[in-house]
Amino acid sequence: MNETMIELMDVHAGYGRIEVLRGVSLSVPRGTVTALLGPNGAGKSTLVKILSGQIRATSGHVHLKGVHVNDAAPDELARAGLCTIPEGRAIFPNLTVAENLRLMRGDPEVVYARFPKLKARQKQLAGLMSGGEQQMLAFSRALLTEPAVLVVDELSMGLAPVIVAELYEVVRELAGTGVTMLVVEQFAETASAVADQVVVMAHGEMVEGDLAEVYFGGTS
16 A cells, blocks of 8 residues: 555644634545645635645644644755645746756756756746746746655646646656645646546535536535
C-alpha cells in the first residue's frame, strides 16, 4: 500500500468567527494525483492555506508524510518537501523569465526542456506573458524545488483548453516520477481525466456520492 503523504483528519478552520472548513478529512497517497473539486466558496482555497501553513486549523489533525504539522510554518513545510502553486500563480511580474527561475537556484534547462516556450522568452518580463505562459512559469519555479508534494490551486483558471491539457500532462508525468499531486479545481472534466482519486467539497465539507450528481446537481 502506498505511503500517505497528505492526511487531514476532521479539520475545522476559518477566519475569526466564520467557520469555513467543517470537519474535513482527506488522504493522498504517494505518487498519485488527487483532484479536489468544488464550486466557489466550497472551502478549497482555505484547505490549501491550511496545508501550506498560511493559516492554522482550529481543530483536527494535519499530517505531511506521517508527521503532525498543524503548527508548522510555511518554510518548515517547504523544507519537508511541500510546494504550493497558489491561485494567481505568484510569479514576479517585473522580473524576466530567467530571473524568476534563477531565484529558485535550480537548473533552468530542466524546465526549459519541459516548457520550450519559456526558453524562447527567457528575457521577457513575466508580467507581459499570457496567462498560460505565466502558469507554465509558476509550474517551472515549483519544479526547481524538487518537491515531494505539489499542491496546485486553480490550475486551469482563465486558461485556454490547449494550455490546460498541456499542464495536466505535466501533472500526470510528475506523478509517474513519484511526486504526490493535489490539484484544486472548479472544472471537473480535465482534472478527473488524470486523477487517481477525485474528491468534492461543498460548503466546507467533503461530499459523498456520484460525481456528476454532487458536482453538477446543485451543491453550490
